[in-house]
Amino acid sequence: METLEPxxxxxxxxxxxxxxxxxxNGTDRTETLPGVSDAEIAAERxxxxxxxxxxxxxxxxxNFAYVVMxxxxxxxxxxxEAGNNTHTNSSSSSFMHDTSPATHTESWELISSxxxxxxxxxxAVILLADILPTLLxxxxxxxxxxxxxxxxxxxxxxxxxxxxxxxxxxxxxVIMSIxxxxxxxxxxxxxxxxxxxxxxxxxxxxxxxxSSGTGAAGLAGSLSYLGFTQxxxxxxxxxxxxxxxxxxxxxxxWLLLVFPPGWSQRECGNSCSLRPPAAEESQRPLLGADxxxxxxxxxxxxxxxxxxxxxxxxKWLIVKSLLRFxxxxxxxxxxxxxxxxxxxxxxxxxxxxxxxxxxxxxxQATYQFGVFMSRSSAQWVRISRTWIxxxxxxxxxxxxxxxxxxxxxxxFWLALPIILWEGxxxxxxxxxxxxxxxxxxxxxxxxxxxxxxSVADTLGIALSGATAIPLHDYLCAL
Numbered sequence: 190m191e192t193l194e195p196x197x198x199x200x201x202x203x204x205x206x207x208x209x210x211x212x213x214n215g216t217d218r219t220e221t222l223p224g225v226s227d228a229e230i231a232a233e234r235x236x237x238x239x240x241x242x243x244x245x246x247x248x249x250x251x252n253f254a255y256v257v258m259x260x261x262x263x264x265x266x267x268x269x270e271a272g273n274n275t276h277t278n279s280s281s282s283s284f285m286h287d288t289s290p291a292t293h294t295e296s297w298e299l300i301s302s303x304x305x306x307x308x309x310x311x312x313a314v315i316l317l318a319d320i321l322p323t324l325l326x327x328x329x330x331x332x333x334x335x336x337x338x339x340x341x342x343x344x345x346x347x348x349x350x351x352x353x354x355x356x357x358x359x360x361x362x363v364i365m366s367i368x369x370x371x372x373x374x375x376x377x378x379x380x381x382x383x384x385x386x387x388x389x390x391x392x393x394x395x396x397x398x399x400s401s402g403t404g405a406a407g408l409a410g411s412l413s414y415l416g417f418t419q420x421x422x423x424x425x426x427x428x429x430x431x432x433x434x435x436x437x438x439x440x441x442x443w444l445l446l447v448f449p450p451g452w453s454q455r456e457c458g459n460s461c462s463l464r465p466p467a468a469e470e471s472q473r474p475l476l477g478a479d480x481x482x483x484x485x486x487x488x489x490x491x492x493x494x495x496x497x498x499x500x501x502x503x504k505w506l507i508v509k510s511l512l513r514f515x516x517x518x519x520x521x522x523x524x525x526x527x528x529x530x531x532x533x534x535x536x537x538x539x540x541x542x543x544x545x546x547x548x549x550x551x552x553q554a555t556y557q558f559g560v561f562m563s564r565s566s567a568q569w570v571r572i573s574r575t576w577i578x579x580x581x582x583x584x585x586x587x588x589x590x591x592x593x594x595x596x597x598x599x600x601f602w603l604a605l606p607i608i609l610w611e612g613x614x615x616x617x618x619x620x621x622x623x624x625x626x627x628x629x630x631x632x633x634x635x636x637x638x639x640x641x642x643s644v645a646d647t648l649g650i651a652l653s654g655a656t657a658i659p660l661h662d663y664l665c666a667l
Contacts, residue, residue: 236447237392243445244388244395248402249409250438251380254350254373255319256410257431258357260553262315263534263546264424265357265366266308305535306545311661316530316654318370323378324651327644330382331504331637342383343442350376350435358428378647380438382640385623389636390449393627397567400620404564407557415550499637507634508641514622515645520579521618522649523656524586528611529556531657532593535664538601548601555605559612564620573625578618585611594664619646 258265334342349372356369381403388396417427499507533552537545572578589607592598623639630638 237394239445239447240391240395241398243441243447244384244391245398245402245405246441246445247380247384247438248399248404249406250350250434250441251346251384252377252403252406253410253431253434254353255377256407256557257414257428258315258319258353258370258373259312259530260411260414260550261357261424261428262312262530263308263549264418265315265363265370266310266312305664305667306537306539307661307665308534311531311658312534312549313530313654313657313661315367315370316526316657317651318367319374319377320647320650320654322371322374323381324644324647326375326378327382327640327647330379331640334382334386334640339383339387340442342379343439346376346380346383347435347439349373349379350438351432354428354432354435358425376435381643385639385643386636388627389632389639390452393624396623396627397620400567400623401561401565403619404557404561404616408554408561411550411554411557415547415554418550419547499634503634504637504641507638511626511638511642514575514626515642517576517579518618518622518642518645519649519652521575521582521615522646523653524579524582525611525615526650526653527657528586528589528608529553530654531660532589535661536593536598536604538598541601543601551601552604552608555608556612556615559609559614560616560619561612563613563616566617567620567624570617571624572617572621575618575622575625578614578621582611582614582618585614 353369353371353373353376356372357366358369360366360369384399385396388399413431414424414427417430418424422430529552534549536552537548539545541548543551585607589611592604592607598604622645623642626638626642627635
């Protein structure tokens with residue numbers, strides 16, 4: 190904690206002003222600001238909070254469709270199940286359009302009489318459709334995405350997110366729905382890579398707001414889907430309602446963010462880096478800047494960016510140096526999504542007033558609440574040794590598998606604290622990994638490093654989905 194100086198004159202007679210509260214660090218700092226007017230201070234505060242709000246909304250809207258598709262996983266699979274078990278004529282509506290609560294409840298009972306009440310397909314099928322395009326994008330894009338302007342990337346994110354809601358809402362079969370889910374994956378994957386890289390051009394505080402927004406997306410997406418379907422709306426109608434989210438992403442990027450001096454959206458990726466005219470080179474934040482935003486050359490926001498195109502060798506060295514961050518993150522997400530998409534659907538309490546589908550949605554909402562809490566906690570809690578979180582999440586997976594396999598939990602409500610803990614671990618691993626990388630890397634390497642590190646969670650999720658499918662088939666054959 191830095192010592193605060195009172196407002197007044199320092200020992201040299203220079204006026205000092207209390208800095209704006211840094212929302213990310215939770216501290217006030219004093220900067221020596223000779224000749225700065227109150228109007229300039231107010232303008233700086235306004236810019237900061239617009240960017241904080243902008244990145245929070247971008248995090249919310251970027252992950253929203255991804256979360257909704259996972260929450261709707263069982264409803265999507267029930268289209269196939271209902272088609273295989275119900276005699277319908279060619280004009281009948283799909284399960285996604287069915288507003289009958291009875292249909293939604295009974296559809297859970299169509300397949301299996303074993304103790305797990307299994308679906309014919311694991312919800313990991315939807316997880317893979319929701320993550321493999323993201324993995325492909327994140328694995329390859331860092332090599333070329335600097336040639337694509339940020340504004341074009343955002344347009345693609347907005348259009349594919351809207352397409353995902355429309356395709357799944359209008360689908361009449363599971364294959365068409367899975368195509369819609371892949372569009373959600375493209376939007377989320379490209380968006381995370383884009384917006385994480387974009388944070389490198391702003392105060393590092395915005396990274397905390399981005400992380401909090403992604404956590405809020407999980408909570409808002411799962412609860413809104415749960416709420417609308419519990420209220421009697423069909424899954425299709427619920428997805429139509431959510432079409433307001435992609436335009437909100439566009440509005441946040443184009444109308445809310447205040448880009449740094451010299452930013453040109455006509456430039457792209459690494460070239461989009463700040464190349465200000467001479468009159469702007471001396472500008473710097475007036476208030477509450479992070480330490481790395483206030484240091485002189487060579488670490489300030491403009492230094493060296495004219496030479497910031499990294500060679501292949503540079504990129505490879507960066508990737509290797511990131512392994513101590515990315516391996517723990519991948520392990521956390523492998524264990525986390527193995528639980529979510531491999532075990533949640535098997536944890537069923539038959540003699541309970543909530544249907545199997547409703548129980549699954551409650552599990553998802555509880556998990557997302559934990560994620561939101563921990564991704565929003567970095568202002569107060571920072572964790573540098575993220576491998577501890579990986580170890581705890583693996584233990585969580587082992588415990589959860591034991592509880593599911595031996596059906597030792599007596600009631601539905603006892604499962605929720607365990608799931609909340611799982612979400613807390615996952616959210617903490619995400620936000621602290623990216624904050625640690627951001628704090629360690631200089632600005633020349635930070636943009637690429639953040640983009641590459643985002644592959645880790647996606648790889649862990651994809652591996653968990655591939656592993657959960659054979660586990661589902663094995664347990665359901667018992």
